[in-house]
Amino acid sequence: MKYLIVGLGNIGPEYADTRHNIGFMVLDYLAKKYEASFDVSRHSFVAEIKTKGRTFVLVKPTTYMNLSGKAVSHYLTSLKLPAEQMLVITDDIAIPFGKIRMRLKGSAGGHNGLKHIEQTLGHNNYPRLRFGVGDGFSKGRQVDYVLSTFSTDEQAELQTLIEKAAEAVISFGTIGMERTMNVYNTK
Numbered sequence: 001m002k003y004l005i006v007g008l009g010n011i012g013p014e015y016a017d018t019r020h021n022i023g024f025m026v027l028d029y030l031a032k033k034y035e036a037s038f039d040v041s042r043h044s045f046v047a048e049i050k051t052k053g054r055t056f057v058l059v060k061p062t063t064y065m066n067l068s069g070k071a072v073s074h075y076l077t078s079l080k081l082p083a084e085q086m087l088v089i090t091d092d093i094a095i096p097f098g099k100i101r102m103r104l105k106g107s108a109g110g111h112n113g114l115k116h117i118e119q120t121l122g123h124n125n126y127p128r129l130r131f132g133v134g135d136g137f138s139k140g141r142q143v144d145y146v147l148s149t150f151s152t153d154e155q156a157e158l159q160t161l162i163e164k165a166a167e168a169v170i171s172f173g174t175i176g177m178e179r180t181m182n183v184y185n186t187k
Helices: 019-033 065-079 112-121 142-146 152-175 177-184
Strands: 002-007 039-041 044-051 054-061 086-092 100-103 128-132
Touching: 002 019, 002 065, 002 152, 019 044, 019 054, 019 086, 019 128, 019 142, 019 152, 044 065, 054 065, 054 152, 065 086, 065 112, 086 112, 086 152, 100 152, 100 177, 128 152, 152 177
Parallel strands: 002 054, 002 086, 086 128
Antiparallel strands: 039 044, 044 054, 100 128
């Protein structure tokens, strides 16, 4: 069984450790854990890991956040996978820092990466893992906030939280979305 795991983020050193790049960070952790490396491919950096009889194709779009749907569409088509076998990992300011919420489908919630995926696919029926980055910004400063690095206090917890999100990704592919939501949405 094969799964497409798309971590949303922006390429370039100026974005490397920002809240908006949490999707990239989770995929980087998975690649390192399973000793895989990313190769440059069409619209993305791509790596493949195998565990528990499953193959996970890890995709970090190089199109920048607002055009993430290009990479998603390309890899769903080239891998011949239904959207149900894809998991998109994204930051979410509506969720407290460190909490994750997995959903089978849903709205973009104002997230430009999810909006473009929805526009490109023509629907919002695809699983996603929303990683809470909190909402510690004043009115009109949302963009600055998501493009800033995690605070010192947040950085102390970040690695453990990334590992938890990575476990949820593997769980999605091995025990299914419903059971994974029961486990990870309550923690």
